[in-house]
Amino acid sequence: MTHYEKQSMKELRAGMGEGLVEAGKRNENVVALSADVKGSVKMDGFAKEFPERFIQCGIAEANMVGIAAGLSLCGKVPFLGGFAEFVTGRVYDQIRQVVAYSNKNVKICGSHAGISLGEDGATHQTMEDIALMKALPNMTVLVPADFNQAKAATLAAAEHVGPVYLRLGRSKMPCFLPEDEKFEIGKAQLLSEGKDVTLFACGHLVWEALQAAEALEKEGISAEVINIHTIKPLDVEAIVASARKTRAVVTCEEHLFNGGLGDSVAQTLALHCPTPMEYVAVDDKFGESGTPDEMLTNYHLRAADIVEKVHKVLTRK
Numbered sequence: 001m002t003h004y005e006k007q008s009m010k011e012l013r014a015g016m017g018e019g020l021v022e023a024g025k026r027n028e029n030v031v032a033l034s035a036d037v038k039g040s041v042k043m044d045g046f047a048k049e050f051p052e053r054f055i056q057c058g059i060a061e062a063n064m065v066g067i068a069a070g071l072s073l074c075g076k077v078p079f080l081g082g083f084a085e086f087v088t089g090r091v092y093d094q095i096r097q098v099v100a101y102s103n104k105n106v107k108i109c110g111s112h113a114g115i116s117l118g119e120d121g122a123t124h125q126t127m128e129d130i131a132l133m134k135a136l137p138n139m140t141v142l143v144p145a146d147f148n149q150a151k152a153a154t155l156a157a158a159e160h161v162g163p164v165y166l167r168l169g170r171s172k173m174p175c176f177l178p179e180d181e182k183f184e185i186g187k188a189q190l191l192s193e194g195k196d197v198t199l200f201a202c203g204h205l206v207w208e209a210l211q212a213a214e215a216l217e218k219e220g221i222s223a224e225v226i227n228i229h230t231i232k233p234l235d236v237e238a239i240v241a242s243a244r245k246t247r248a249v250v251t252c253e254e255h256l257f258n259g260g261l262g263d264s265v266a267q268t269l270a271l272h273c274p275t276p277m278e279y280v281a282v283d284d285k286f287g288e289s290g291t292p293d294e295m296l297t298n299y300h301l302r303a304a305d306i307v308e309k310v311h312k313v314l315t316r317k
Contacts (some may be wrong), residue, residue, distance in 0.1 A: 001192040001217055001225075004210050009172040010147035012204075013111040016168050017042025019154025020079055020109075024050050030158055033068055033080040035061045040170075041081035041111040061086050065094040065106075072104040077158055084110030084167060085126035092132055099163050100136040107157045108133075112170040114254035115282060115299050116204055116292040125287035131259020133165040134232045140185060141231040143167045143253075143261075145206035147175045149229060152183035160185055167203065169254075171292040174207045188235035194224035197310050198242040201252035202228045202261050205280065205301060209252045212306035221310065228261055239268050243275040248313045252280040252306055254296075276316035278309040 024030045024046055031053045032046045038056065047054040057064040061082055068078035080087065087110050088095070099106045110129055117125045134141045140162060144150040150168055157164040191206070192213055201209035206227045213223040224242055228235070243249055249269065251262035262279040269275045282299050296302055 001194060001213055001222065003214065004176045004191065006174040006176055008175045010175045011170065011172050012144060012147055012150040012168040013042045013170060015144070015147035015150030016109055016111070016154045016166060017045050019151035020046045021049050022151070023155055023158035024053065027077060027158060029075055030077045030079065031055070031071055033057050033064050033078060035059055035064050035082040035086065037082055040083070041109060043081045061091045062094045065091050066098060068106045069098040069104050072106050077105055077107070079107040079109055081109040081111060083124055084113035084129050085124055088129040088132050088165070089126060096136060100138045103138045103162055105161055105163070107164045107166065109166045109168060111168045113167045114169055114204065115287050115295045115301070116169055116171045116254060118171060118292040118295055119289050121289040122286040127254070127256045127282050127287065128259065129167065130231055130255050130261065134259070134264070138163055139232065140164045141167070142185065142229060143202040143231055144229050145203060145227050146173060146177050148177045148179050148181065149183065152181060153229065156183040156185050169204055173204050176207060176210070183229070186230050186233040186235055188238035189227040189229060190238070191227055192223070192225040194222040194246065196222045196246055197248040197250060197314060198224045198226060198246045199250050199252060199306065200226050200228050200239065200261065200265050202231065204254050205252040208301065208303045209306055211303035212310070215303060215307050216310060221314070223310065231261055231264060234264050234268060236268050236272065239265055240272045243269055243273045247275060248317050249275050249277040250280060250306060250309045250313055251277070254301055255281055257281045257283055276313050278313040280306050280309050
């Protein structure tokens with residue numbers, strides 16, 4: 001298998017921030033909007049570089065979505081930023097009606113996503129945002145795996161025509177993917193080849209899946225690791241091809257069981273290649289306060305939990 005080394009610890013939201021500045025340099029129509037959290041969502045660099053192209057909307061996410069939709073009608077490429085819980089759940093109706101329905105070129109950057117947000121607690125942790133966004137027609141859903149990929153995904157979103165939801169974490173996480181690697185929307189990323197089981201992962205859990213694959217290798221189990229950084233449109237071909245090869249699948253995500261990556265993979269396999277499958281995800285519950293490490297451990301989202309699910313699915317081959 002291919003081994004990946006942790007280069008550093010960086011925040012995915014910071015990768016988006018750097019990517020946004022670069023996108024702004026490439027395209028003068030790129031603009032940014034924030035719901036009074038430009039520092040928290042790392043839009044402060046863009047605001048400093050392009051003050052005339054940054055709009056502070058205040059704590060008014062619904063209004064921010066409307067402004068972004070209007071700017072898109074003027075030929076702008078608006079990126080709106082806020083906590084994932086509030087730029088998906090609080091304004092779902094606005095996104096549905098004025099962005100997705102009319103297929104407007106608006107990019108929604110949801111920072112502080114998932115359970116690893118930690119100490120802010122259940123009201124700010126969102127584990128249902130993927131389900132909400134992927135259900136919308138016309139919406140593209142991106143869940144990059146580390147800082148470098150978050151930057152690349154931001155640049156890809158700027159070039160893509162149509163609504164995009166970009167899911168980003170708050171906490172520092174391992175940075176392990178190459179710098180300046182092109183991000184292909186809708187194209188799964190094979191990180192490590194294997195023959196016994198496939199680990200489909202997204203976001204922060206890609207690193208955990210790689211660690212699980214290394215642990216399994218020591219047991220003589222060959223795990224294929226695929227980064228599904230695009231939940232929608234899903235790379236059906238890559239998923240089916242790997243499942244047919246290994247005949248056992250485990251999905252890994254920092255999201256609820258319901259409606260996330262696992263459900264998308266399960267639907268694909270049910271239609272094209274029925275395969276024994278297990279989920280590593282949050283089991284139908286809200287979060288709580290704790291450090292990021294505590295949250296990932298307590299909600300069973302670690303490499304050891306992936307290994308346990310692999311052992312379980314292999315008994316069903």
